[in-house]
Amino acid sequence: MRVLMLGWEFPPFISGGLGTACYGLTKAMSQLGIKVTFVLPKQVDGDYATHVKLLTPGSKGAVSDEFSGLEGCKNISFRTIGSPLRPYSTPEFYRQSIERMLERTGKKNKDIPQNWQFEGIDYSGDMYTEVHRYAALANNLAKDEEFDIIHAHDWMTYPAAIAIAGLTGKPLVVHIHSTEFDRSGEHVNQMIYDIEKKGFYSADKIIAVSHFTRNILISRYGVPGGKIEVVYNGVERNGTDNWPLEKSGIQKDEKIVLFLGRITMQKGPEYFLQAAQRVLSVMDNVKFVMAGSGDLAHRTIEMAAELGIGDKVLFTGFLRGDDVKKIYQMADLYVMPSVSEPFGIAPLEALDNDVPVIISRQSGVSEVLVHALKVDFWDVDEIANKIVAVLKHPPLQITLRNYGNFEVRKLRWSESAAKCAKIYEQMLTPVG
Amino acid sequence: MASVCFYFQAHQPMRLRHYTVFDKHHNYFDDRGNAAICRKVANKCYLPANRLMLKLIRKHQGRFKIAYGITGVLLEQIISFAPEVMSTFDALAETGCVEFLGETYYHSLSFLYSKEDFLEQVKKHSSTIESYFGQKPRVFRNTELIYNNELAAFIESLGLFDAIITEGADHILGYRSPDFVYRPKGCEKLKLLLKNYSLSDDIAFRFSNRDWKQWPLTADKFARWVNKVNGNGNVVNLFMDYETFGEHQWKDTGIFDFLKHLPDEILKHPDNDFKTPTEVVNSYPPMDEVDVPNLISWADTERDTSAWIGNAMQSNAIHELYRLEDEIKKTADKKIIEDWRKLQISDHFYYMCTKWFADGDVHKYFNPYDSPYDAYINYMNILSNLKMRCFLHKDLKKVQRLFENRKSQPETVIA
Incomplete structure (x- = not known):
């Protein structure tokens, strides 16, 4: 079976859970013998520029070198499309990053070109046009590919996926990791909502990452429930290479409570801080670490100061790879106070690293x-109350850690991939 | 001769209210929730079952007999929340066909942690039963039928009881049948009654199970199984939770109809009769000695104490509780001592059990918590508040003493 998969991000160039999920899922699919062609927008300019070989990919797409050596991904090939699209970004963020790019390339003050067909310029003036430009390019690219099924992750790829499905007549699966309601609360962006809705209606099957998300699709988008399958995410087992603590250079006379995730409205950073203040009213030897970046990062730092706990809250910025491992090793407890979390892979990673977790009930992972x-x-x-209990009572921490670590081993990507494969098979089996 | 010995255990814990580390008040118990559950169980089980028992006893004119174990904490709740149940128990006591058994007032595991407090709780329970029902318990059953040789010896040494009850677990009996009276190892007078778990659980657990090949269980079928014991045993001990009737097995399963017809069917066989535990003890000699060096109970398939003290949280909570004993008793404050004892109710620890947590199961019965972790956190918050009260009490006494000393001293006259 060959799958054309459309995504936004892929490790190591990630900003959140979507990249991790795509990596875990495709790797497990690859092990099942499913051939995956993974198409993703490639950042031409940005934070990761130093890691990326700046062989500017033509709009025709190119086999991407930097992904080719990934372990266990022999059945996956990558196609990148030059585009500044970034997951979780907003139209405002998009405009800012375009302006930054123009500044650097000396094209400032020139009008932002509206015509995406203009050769050599890999972006469009606003995010929506860019999403559609991306769709057209992906569509172009798909002409050269052989595949049986199209699998698209989250809204930015839906227009591309719909176009390719229309062109080729291949069945379409849309995978929903996060809805506009999760990201924006009640202040949804109508255009994104419309794109999501169009994706759900055009798809032959929808994969939701939890029943929590499935219910949002039914209640907020009016999608018939029979069309939606729930496939939970898994967690990539890092093995047992426990680093000795000395290596991280931290003296542990203080307890550490960890928030790890994007610092955005969706993740509930303000609830973390308010809880921290309450904890500090009854306990002293605790530090609260907030690892991540996001549009509320500055606001959150200010809030910590306003609450009078500025000296007890540490902000690390965005962490990747070994730094994530290190921070887990330092942490006594992981807290995910998400306002609306479709799944939430980070708590599984925390458990996998022997850190007990407190998670919001408004999350898929709590299922x-x-x-x-x-x-x-x-x-x-x-x-x-729960943070204090975990820090104060070692038996609670031990029991949570032992059972949690055991439990998380049952949540493997191989299961998720097998479920996806089953869904593909059902779709490819002719009716009757 | 096969005697049927019914013994019903009636108990409701005093569930704790949600209590965070920030709470400072001393109202640990969820009176509203407990009242609601008590009234619910009273209406579904205690009242209809008591009325049916009363009817059966009157109908059979002394040939149908039963025994109850009612915990002190349930009696307190019945009196406060469902007093009408008390009058039906009174009426049952007056028939002369009902025996009341002894146990710890607080349905506690105190025997394992404090013999001193265990004894106080047993005495308190006995005197409570005597004051309400006019009879002093002569047969003892420990919380959840937790038992070993040491307990039997301790109970014998008290001289208060003629017999003790426990689970007829396979591994303590070996080839032997639970349908005889035994003697605990190391005891000279005390007798041992063993639960026939197979026949007891046919009623208590399997009655409404449609996957069970014996479903539906009828009174005459059950009587036939009891008759088979004739010639192979003296007594069939049917011990179960009283809540089996109407609560674990709902009314629409037909459990009350089953019970209604059971005495008739049992008594059809001329060699059968019903006996209370004390009558069993007086009628049959011990057949053999039973050696139980390790703790057993009637819980789960393990028949051990792991449901209450099997994980790190449970063990930590219960040790912290009993570690406070001296401090608590030194305060001599009635309310503090009573709160401490109510925190000994075994259900608090049962809610922290992680064994069956993932599959749900019987541990969910009126469990006020979402998870064993929540149960532990709540319990520990309350326990730390209780500890604080002990210390405050000490300080308060010191202050009072200082104050009194000062008063007793003659005022110095300043010249």
Whole structure:
């Protein structure tokens, strides 16, 4: 079976869970013998520029070198399309990054070109046009590919996927990792909502990462429930290479409570801080570490100061690779107070690293985890109550850690990939 | 001769209210929730079952007999929340066909942690039963039928009881049948009654299970199984939770109809009768000695204590609780001591059990917590508040003493 998969990001160039999920899923699919061609936008300019070989990919797409050596991914090939599209970004962010890019290339003050067909310029003036430009390029690229099924991850790739499905007549699966309601609360961006909705209606099958998300699709988008399958995410097992703590250079006389994720409205950073303040009213030897970046990062730092706990909260910025491992090794507890979390892979990673977790009930991962403490994100007293309990009572920490680590081993990407494969098979089997 | 000995255990814990580390008040128990559950169980089980028992006893004119074990904490709740149940128990006591058994007032695991407090709780329970029902318990059953040789010896040494009850677990009996009276190893007078778990669980657990090949269980079928014991045993001990009737097995399963017809069917056989535990003890000699060096209980398939003290949280919580004993008793504050004892109710630890957590199961019965972790956190918050009260009490006394000393001293006259 050959799958044309459309995504936004892929390790090591990731900003959140979507890249991790795509990596885990495709790797496991590859092990099942499914051939995957992974198409993703390639950042021409940006934070990762130093890691990327700047062989500017033509709009026709190119086999990407930097991904080719990935372990266990022999059945996966990559096609990149030059585009500044970034997951989780907003139209405002998009405009800013285009302007930054123009500044650097000396094209400032020139009008932003509106015509994406203009050769040599890999972007368009606004995000929506860019999404459609991306669709056209992907469509072009798909002409050269052989595949049986199209699998698209999240809204930015939906127009491309719909176009390719229309052109080739191949069945379309859309995978939903996050809806506009998760990201923006009630202040949804109408155009993104429309694109998502169009994707859901054009798809032959929808894969939601949790029942939590499935319910949002039914109640907010009016999607018939029979069309939606739930496939939970897995977690990539890092093995047992426990680093001795000395290596991280941290003296542990203080307890460390970790927030790891994008610092955005969706992730509930303010609830984390409010809970921290409550905890500090009854305990002293605790530090709260916030690892991640996002549009609320500055606001959150200010808030820590306003709450009078600035000296107890550390901000690390965005962490990747070994730094993530190190921070898990330092942490006594991981807290995910998400307001709306379709799945939430990070708590699984925390458990995999022997860190007990407190997770919001408003998350998909709370459907699959039993050995985790669960809270409503708004209930800061209860979050604080549970944080104090874990820090104060070693037997609680031990029990959560032992059972949690055992439980998380059952959530493997191989299961998720097998479920996807089953869905593909059902779709490819002629009716009757 | 096969005697049927029914013994029903009636108990409801005093569940704790949600208590965070930030709470400072001393109202640990969820009175509203406990009242609601108590009334619900009273209406579904205690009242209809008591009325049916009363009817059966009257109908059979002394030939149908039963025994109850009612915990002190349930009696307290019945009196506060469902007093009408008390009058039906009174009426049952007056028939002379009902025996009441002894146990720890607080349904606690105190025997394992404090013999001193265990004894106080057993005495408190006995005197409570005597004051309400006019009879002093002569047969003892420990919480959840937790038992070993040491307990039997301790109970014998008290001289308060003629017999003790426990689970007829296979591994303590070997080839022997539970349908005889035994003697605990190391005891001279005390007798041992063993639960016939197979026949007991046919009623208590399997009655409404449609996958069970014996479903539906009828009174005459059950009587036939009991008759088979004739010639192979003296007594069939049917021990179960009283909540089996109407609560574990709902009314629409036909459990009350089954019970209604059972005495008739049992008594059809001329060699059968019903006996209370004390009558069993007086009628049959011990057949053999039973050696139980390790703790057993009637819980789960393991028949051990792991449901209450099997994981790190449970063990930590219960040790912290009993470590406070001296401090608690030194305060001599009735309310503090009573709160400490109510925190000994075994259900608090049962809710922290992780064994069956993933599959749900019987551990969910009126469990107020979402998870064993929540149960532990809540319990530990309350325990730390109780500890604080002990210390405050000490300080308070010191202050009072200082104050009194000062008063007793003659005022110095300043010249």
